[in-house]
Amino acid sequence: MTTPDAMTTPDAMTTPVAMTTPVAPPRKDPVVLIGKICAWLAVLICLLPIPLVIAVATTRSWRQGFWAGGFTLHWLSEGWGRIAGNFGYSLQVAVGVLLIDLAIGFPAAWLLARRRFRGRRLASAITTMPIAIPGIALALGLILTYPGLRPSGMLLVAGHVLYTTPFLIGTLTPALGNPKLRELEQVAVTLGSPGPHRLLTVTVPSIRTALLAATILVLTLSLGEFNVSFFLFTPIEQPLPVELYSGYVTNRLEIAAASTVWFLIMVVPAAVVLELAGGAKVGQA
Amino acid sequence: MSVQLGQPASIVCSELSYRYPNAPTAAVDGISLDVGAGDVVALVGPSGCGKSTLLRLVAGLLSPVSGALTIGDVETARLTPEKRNIGWVPQSYALFDHLTVAGNVGFGLKARKVPKSERADRVEEALKLCRIEEFADRRPADLSGGQRQRVAIARALATKPRVLLLDEPLAALDPQLRKALRADLAALLRDSGVTSLLVTHDQTEALAMADRVAVMRSGRIEQYAAPEVLWKRPVNAFVAEFVGAAAVLEATKLSGAEYELTPGLSAVVDLDDQADHVTVAVRAGDLRIDPAGVGLRVLAREYTGDGWLLSGQFDNGSTVGLVAEDSAEIGSTITVSLKPGTRLSAVQK
Numbered sequence: 151m152t153t154p155d156a157m158t159t160p161d162a163m164t165t166p167v168a169m170t171t172p173v174a175p176p177r178k179d180p181v182v183l184i185g186k187i188c189a190w191l192a193v194l195i196c197l198l199p200i201p202l203v204i205a206v207a208t209t210r211s212w213r214q215g216f217w218a219g220g221f222t223l224h225w226l227s228e229g230w231g232r233i234a235g236n237f238g239y240s241l242q243v244a245v246g247v248l249l250i251d252l253a254i255g256f257p258a259a260w261l262l263a264r265r266r267f268r269g270r271r272l273a274s275a276i277t278t279m280p281i282a283i284p285g286i287a288l289a290l291g292l293i294l295t296y297p298g299l300r301p302s303g304m305l306l307v308a309g310h311v312l313y314t315t316p317f318l319i320g321t322l323t324p325a326l327g328n329p330k331l332r333e334l335e336q337v338a339v340t341l342g343s344p345g346p347h348r349l350l351t352v353t354v355p356s357i358r359t360a361l362l363a364a365t366i367l368v369l370t371l372s373l374g375e376f377n378v379s380f381f382l383f384t385p386i387e388q389p390l391p392v393e394l395y396s397g398y399v400t401n402r403l404e405i406a407a408a409s410t411v412w413f414l415i416m417v418v419p420a421a422v423v424l425e426l427a428g429g430a431k432v433g434q435a
Numbered sequence: 436m437s438v439q440l441g442q443p444a445s446i447v448c449s450e451l452s453y454r455y456p457n458a459p460t461a462a463v464d465g466i467s468l469d470v471g472a473g474d475v476v477a478l479v480g481p482s483g484c485g486k487s488t489l490l491r492l493v494a495g496l497l498s499p500v501s502g503a504l505t506i507g508d509v510e511t512a513r514l515t516p517e518k519r520n521i522g523w524v525p526q527s528y529a530l531f532d533h534l535t536v537a538g539n540v541g542f543g544l545k546a547r548k549v550p551k552s553e554r555a556d557r558v559e560e561a562l563k564l565c566r567i568e569e570f571a572d573r574r575p576a577d578l579s580g581g582q583r584q585r586v587a588i589a590r591a592l593a594t595k596p597r598v599l600l601l602d603e604p605l606a607a608l609d610p611q612l613r614k615a616l617r618a619d620l621a622a623l624l625r626d627s628g629v630t631s632l633l634v635t636h637d638q639t640e641a642l643a644m645a646d647r648v649a650v651m652r653s654g655r656i657e658q659y660a661a662p663e664v665l666w667k668r669p670v671n672a673f674v675a676e677f678v679g680a681a682a683v684l685e686a687t688k689l690s691g692a693e694y695e696l697t698p699g700l701s702a703v704v705d706l707d708d709q710a711d712h713v714t715v716a717v718r719a720g721d722l723r724i725d726p727a728g729v730g731l732r733v734l735a736r737e738y739t740g741d742g743w744l745l746s747g748q749f750d751n752g753s754t755v756g757l758v759a760e761d762s763a764e765i766g767s768t769i770t771v772s773l774k775p776g777t778r779l780s781a782v783q784k
Contacts, residue, residue: 333529336496339516340523341543341594351542355533 200414206407229408232401233393237416240390243303244372247310251368254311255318262319263327278316285377288312292382301384309378314371318364325360326353366424370417443630444507444597446470446493451502451512453488462488464654465502470647472507475624475631477641480651481677486634487602489651493632494600495519507597519598522591522629526603528583530575536586537562537571543594561593564627580608581616585623592627599624601633605640617643638678642666650674668705671783675716682717682755683782694779697749699729702773706781715779719744722757728772731755733763745769 206212207226210219261267262274280288292305292312299305325331331353338352354361376391383392394413397406446468453463462485470476478486491497493504495516504512511519531539541558549557562568565585575583584604591599604620605613621644624631635641641648642662649659650673658670669675672683686694686704688711695701696717704715731747734754745763746756755771763769773779 330527330529333525333527334531336494336516337523337525337529337590338542338546339496340494340519340521340600341546341590342517342520343543343546344517347546351546352531355531358533 203407203410203414206404207411209404212404212407225402225404225408226411227408229397229405230412232397232405233390233409233412236388236390236393237412239387240373243307243310243389244369246307247314247372248365248368250307250311251315251318255315255364256322258315259319259322260326263323263325264332277319280312281316285309285313285375286381289378289381300382303384303387306379306382306384306389309382310372310375313375313378314368317367317371321360321364321367322357325357328357331356363424366420370420370424374413374417442595442597443473443628445472445505446598446630446632447503447505448489448493449503449505451489451492451499451504453485453492453497453499455488461485461500461654463492463499466654466656468649468656468659470630470632472630473628474646475621475633475644477645477648478632478634478651479636479638479641479648479677480657482636484651485654486636486651488654490600490602490632490634493598494521494523496523520594520596522588522594522596522599524584524587524591524599524601524604526606528587528607530583530586530590532575535572535574536567536578539575539586540589540593542590547594557593557595561589564592565589565623581612581619584608584616584620588620588623592629596629599627599629599631601631603634603636605635605637613640620644642678648678650677652677668780669716669782672714672716675780675782679718680756682753683784684715684717684753684755686713686715686779687711688713697729697751697753700749700772702777702779704779704781713781714784716782717755717779719756719758721773721777721779722755722771723774724757724759724769725772726770728770730768731757731771732768733765736762736765738762747771 205216207229208221208223209215209217210222210224212218258273258277262270262277289309292309293300296305296308299308334352334356335348338348343351374391375389376395379389379392380395383389388396390413394406394409397409447470448466448468450465450467451463452461452465454461464485466485466489468476468489478489480486488497492499493506495511495514499512502512503510506519506521516523531542534542537558540561541554544554544557558571559568562571565588567582567585567589570578570582570586575586578586584607588599588601588604605617608616617640624644633641633644638648638650642665645662647659647661648665650657650665652673658665658674660668665674665678669678669681675681675683684696686696686702688709689695689701692703692706692709693701694704694713694715696715702715704713706713729749731749733745733747735746737744739758742758742760743762744756745759746754747769748754757771759769
């Protein structure tokens with residue numbers, strides 16, 4: 151008979167070895183360092199146009215250089231006057247597109263996430279295909295197929311729906327397929343919750359993060375979409391990106407820059423909310 | 436305390452089968468099981484034995500390919516889960532994080548359009564039964580594992596189910612907490628008075644909590660009996676080994692009911708029909724260190740806190756385990772005998 155080894159040498163378990171031996175700080179990995187530098191350079195390159203546009207929009211006369219002739223809010227005021235109507239129209243289109251996207255995309259995402267059916271992979275590929283098709287091709291395809299709808303502006307909405315629905319489906323499908331959500335729904339079923347009640351009280355609240363992200367994504371994509379809008383807009387009303395383009399072509403640079411600043415003010419907060427809502431993780435319920 | 440929330444119902448499964456799509460074998464293979472009204476029954480078995488599938492069949496979350504299921508007097512196999520009047524507690528508890536504890540407990544009542552005043556009373560009753568009244572306004576994220584478990588059970592009981600189904604109710608808890616909450620959960624189930632069918636892979640939990648235990652293997656029930664019967668009279672080697680980790684040895688008849696396990700070591704075996712050679716189950720608690728006993732070469736040792744669990748081999752090659760106060764060197768030989776009065780169970784191979 152013996153006693154356990156561990157019990158004969160209790161000191162080995164309790165002596166604070168780490169406290170008596172100074173530990174050298176870990177050496178910085180050069181690969182990580184280079185990566186960090188590249189990442190910050192990329193961020194800088196992406197962000198640089200923003201202060202530049204703000205500088206142009208607040209300079210009295212940009213041709214003479216930064217803030218030559220002094221700082222002014224005049225161009226911003228004039229820019230807002232020019233794009234306010236277009237912004238209202240674009241917002242209307244975006245909200246309409248969102249409602250249609252939800253009506254089409256939610257059931258489609260549910261089907262793709264929950265059902266194993268023949269041709270499911272093909273259906274999944276088709277729903278994401280518009281992302282890979284250039285906006286010009288989408289727009290021309292719509293014009294050729296439904297020429298009669300163009301004057302009503304419905305073709306513009308249809309083009310935006312085609313362009314944005316894949317993003318909505320792509321955001322909602324993983325959330326709806328989450329096994330945790332399915333378990334919550336199963337519990338709800340056993341508690342006597344019928345389908346519509348379950349959808350409204352369990353499914354939708356559980357995927358609220360993904361739903362919020364999808365909503366913001368669709369709104370910002372529609373507000374900022376240029377290619378499809380440029381080919382499908384009607385002479386009566388121009389979407390915001392088309393007006394911005396027109397401003398850069400025909401107006402003073404300062405006014406066009408001021409319009410861009412207003413556009414950024416509308417879009418950047420939404421992008422920040424999108425990131426706060428989960429960013430890359432929006433697919434998780 | 437005896438608070439009865441629902442009228443308990445019996446569960447009768449007759450030749451119930453289920454096969455997952457594209458699976459080569461049935462997950463539940465013609466199971467017949469009779470659970471009495473108000474009983475607590477545990478389904479126990481190794482991973483993949485079909486116990487959770489059987490529970491989901493009773494819940495209606497899966498539809499059987501054949502067989503019948505009756506809850507109370509109602510043929511239930513083709514009813515949707517919401518019409519079965521059951522309570523379901525999944526392993527993760529699946530609490531609704533966007534609702535408070537009271538909101539969770541009242542969810543089923545709201546779904547069934549129970550009037551608001553009655554709903555409040557029944558939520559309070561369920562919270563009280565599960566001793567979680569003080570957490571009524573908290574969110575599930577602010578609760579401990581044990582509290583979450585109680586909320587899940589309260590939510591299931593609030594609708595006055597005829598049957599409560601629990602899938603690994605203690606598995607999501609820390610090991611220390613699990614043991615402490617085991618007795619608590621058993622008392623809660625008895626207080627509720629509801630028929631309970633619970634799944635566990637832990638035979639200790641099953642024996643401690645259930646009135647009857649069904650030991651499952653490969654989609655079938657190997658033995659369905661009270662815990663004492665399972666322990667003392669396992670029907671076969673699988674049940675003996677799974678319930679209590681018994682060693683299964685060949686024994687040869689000496690005289691009457693006395694059988695020899697290895698030269699120098701014999702025991703009385705409970706047998707209906709006397710045979711010359713039988714297979715018996717020997718548990719670690721049946722053996723003791725005895726200077727006058729037979730030699731056992733130590734193969735492994737494990738410190739359990741209260742003592743040592745030694746496993747060793749007799750000269751005839753049979754391996755057994757025993758609990759000892761002191762350890763022994765691996766490879767050394769100790770001498771053991773059966774504890775006085777030990778009666779071994781004969782099992783089928």
